Amino acid sequence: MSVKMLYILNIADKVNNFSYSAMIAAQKLGIEFSIAGNWNYPDDAARKADEKKYGIKIYQVDFIRAPYDPRNYKAYRQIKAIIEREKFDLIHCNTPIGGIVGRYAAKKCGVKKVIYQAHGFHFYKGAPFVNRTLFYNIEKYLAKYTDVLVTINNEDLEAAKAFKLKKGGKLCYVHGVGIDLSVYDNVSENRDKKRAELGLDNDDIAVISVGELNKNKNNIVIAQAMSKIKNKHLHYYLCGVGQEEENIKSFASEHGIKENIHFLGYRNDVKELLSACDIFVMPSFREGLSRSLMEAMACGLPCVVSKIRGNTDLVRKGGGYLCDPDSSAEFADALGKCLASDRKAMGEANLLSVKRYDLNIVIDEWEKIYKDVLM
Template sequence: MKILYVTTISNTINAFMVPHIKLLLEQGHQVDIACNIDKSIDNELIEKGCKVFDVSFQRSPTSKENYTAYKKLKELILSEKYELVHTHTPIASACARLACKKIKNVKVIYTAHGFHFFKKAPLRNWLVYYPVERYLAKYTDVLITINKEDYNRANRLLKAKDIKYIPGVGIDTKKYIEYNGTNKAEKRQELGLLNETFTILSVGELNKNKNHETVIRAISNLGNKNINYLICGSGSLHTYLEGLVKELGLEKQVKLLGYRNDINEICQAADAFAFPSMREGLGLAALEAMASGLPIITSNVHGIVDYSIDGVTGFACDPTDVEGFAKGIDKLYKSKNDREAMGKYNQDAVKVFDISNTNKVLKDIYEQLEVK
């Protein structure tokens, strides 16, 4: 069968979709990709025969370029005669479903990587995103959700032909659980850390949603010079966060490491993981930290609550609760036994999100749509 994968930007394909596309290719299907190519598509997919089409989707829902992208996508689907379109991310998925709504014999799967309208979400999100999703649901053969809140809400409010839940986009848990290629002391030395200090790690884009500021302020409130904070990621708030660290006098404790390719190694050098996001579809970085055996300190919102259990996996509190994060950090700092017990629990609990489970559900969905 001829299948088109659609996302707003190519990095989404590289970060989450490669195992899913490989599954389809191994079953003998032709899979092509349409997206705004911000980074080159994983070469393994190109070598396996995937064609890549550059479509100028923009993340802003008000960008006029999205109309041009919609027209190009519709022409592509018609000319290439795709039988199935599997779409991801809000903007691309809106364009894809509009493009397919009057094309006969094309099935549409939409994976929602976290609705923008959720419990405690700003009213603006409900006013902008919910009406669009409600309207487009009727042009969706299968709506896939990756967290339980979205699944329950979709069943109540959206009228897709079928609604499925899968446990995230899939993580190779063995890659982290069985990884032992890093000498912790050497890695800490490389990162400029003293072995006797307590190190918290965060991984994520430097933006408002990832909310690193809450953890920085929590560390400042604690006033404990033996606590370090490593932030891996790049983004628009880099200069702001750098200034905040300087303003709070935390230059020796907080390090902005930029984008990294050695996250599994850095996890081995850390003592705990912080994930204070305002919203997450699920949160791959936190799951990778759990698989690495780290306790997690997280916000208690949206997809994160599918795995973060206060007092069991670590600690969870409101994303803006600086004092709550400070208390969680302090408790883990003071109790090595709790850290080890929570880390061990996390390595077992995270297995439900393994890529093998995700791919099994996806395979069933494709088979139900008669993808032969």
């Protein structure tokens, strides 16, 4: 009789890189893999196409992103019903909401083995008081129903050591969700063409960020840093959409750098855009282990990022600079150093560092965890 596993995430457009390494590892072991989340497929046919493509079952669960939203109780009932009907042997749940709902439902249904993967504890250093108290105590309580607790950065790993897991439980570390480095091998071939599309001259230096334009991503601090540098050849490209776009535009207009800040919106050519640029920036207040940062490293870019959890794991000496997310002066100084440094050597350092997060390494890590937990 085969082992049946339910992988629980939160919200996603479709099956993607988030779950891919776990899915492949499970299938290599002959585990029947199913996945539950709040999906944004255009129609049922698209969902069924992914089921056929990956050889899995996809379940819709009406998760709400906000952790405190009472509507997540509906998601709990849905997950519980799926588990009761399908009789899963193993639950692998992710993110705070998926982890809370999944572990409560697994406990109620008597699931034999439960894995919880933390993609960034909500009680991180510098978190609001309610996060540091409420989420810490929730995680501490649910740890006793967890057979394997998995973290993807060292700060969370150290924090998790304070939790008492289920008898015989283990604390593990994996290198994120994995990144397929092979797809970046020839990404620079069209660099000149893409730079021309962006309107860049040979003397121009392009800085890029990737992600939603929200308060947490803190892109305004890069605009503030550029206003201090005052270099007409320095251009900042923001790849993403969000509510902070107007605030950044207003700041740029008020400080005379409107012509140097460019909004690219949502893009499907992120790899090519990264390769066309010269420096990657990410001034976020909070991250778990940023995939966009890993992608930039895989493209050989020097990185100027906030000195926070996850980023400190990824950016090592020689590959860029870590800055206080509240300090535009630090970002301005770091960008200035990048302008005057050997950026190619910095990029090569990142190409070496990011190898630790290769997809095949993460698949092997999950295969070992699944083997151990099912023994």
